[in-house]
Amino acid sequence: MSGRKVLVAEFTALPGEEEAVAALLAGFAVQVRAEPGCVEFAPFQLAEQPSRFFVYEVYRDDDAFAAHIGAPYGVEFNARLGPLIVEDGSQLTWLQPLEG
Template identity: 75%
Template structure:
């Protein structure tokens, strides 16, 4: 990455399914992944279910830059996903952690 290139937006999202909601969430994530991966600014969108704790979900996300991330969070299917997810998880919403590289 050159000094003039915009920095990518890198984050992960985590959330915990309420008992019995794991399969529904996995299906919702699969559909969301299809939509997000078609976004022109999406570099990576990788959802996971924690193997040792199946109620826990983890999504690693990379977007080209701030504009790509803004386009992602304003996409209409994102709101639909979050509205469907909210009653299925323990937390008030996805817990986001922002990442930055240690070196370029």
């Protein structure tokens, strides 16, 4: 079993779609936080640029992240999010802890 999987997902709402993206993300957060392997799922909206969204995510391990990616509600979320954002899906940045 590997260590925790930590990432930041980010995306930009199309003009006028900020509220729709925020509502969609809020509903998705409830589902993801219920996953047994989810340690943290914290969505944010950039204060000075409300079209920018960031999600700090932590999963117990590779298996937990794989379960998250394979969840049917995640597929539905991404299908609904796609037409509302500038990018071609969430942009993922993987993080690694500094402590030893």
